[in-house]
Amino acid sequence: MAAEPEEEVAPTANDWPANYFNYFTEVEERFQKARGTSLFLMSPLDWAMVETWKNAGVPLTAVLRGIDLAFEKWRSKKNRIQKVNSVAYCAQAVLEEAQAMAGVVDHRPKSESAAPFSLNELQGYFLGLLPNLRQQAGFEEIAEAVERLAADAETMYQDLEDLERRLTALEDKMIALARTRQTDEQLLQLRRDLDLQLRPYRGKMTAEQLTMLEKQYLDRQLLESAGLPRLSLFYLR
Secondary structure: OOOOOOOOOOOOOOOOOHHHHHHHHHHHHHHHHHHOOOOOOOOHHHHHHHHHHHHOOOOHHHHHHHHHHHHHHHHHOOOOOOOOOOHHHHHHHHHHHHHHHHOOOOOOOOOOOOOOOOHHHHHHHHHHHHHHHHOOOOOHHHHHHHHHHHHOHHHHOOOHHHHHHHHHHHHHHHHHHHHHOOOHHHHHHHHHHHHHHHHHHHHHOOHHHHHHHHHHHHHHHHHHHHOOOOOOHHHHO
């Protein structure tokens, strides 16, 4: 009698760092597949939505399932006039999947996942950030902090999760500095752009989701307009 195949175990939020570093890529690929086109380019709002899920600790599995369910519901509609053009369309389904998974306890032993990049690549990432930061007036303290991380990269490499926390704190400080250098009109225009893009999806999200998404979008666009880099291990590659 043939042995039954082993049941595939879905990835969970505990599969860090491998799950973390694949988070954005897998969401993008699943959305493109569900939409039926690999040529679709995600917008700044889409990336902000995905980063909001990641920062909120939404398991990758919940996001992927939510995307699939949202598209299944869309395909079941008799009158499909418009295509799904934003990840935000899947927000409600992802939230429901995350809530369904919240009470599930994973009793599997946690395994150590190999980092998806080498120590040399990590050092190269830090050193690559420095020219950009040094040429920006007023960000010398940020540049010095990144330089210290580069010098201590071997130690940092031993705990990537803690390193990501350090980078997040440093990026928050950089964003606060960048915001003080924006004019009122520039900040207002960012808000206008955000409201325009969010308008079709406001009814599909909770107030908490909207607040987090707005912050991610505005922070991303602020750094881009200021010509500043993102400080996160995800952007290493």
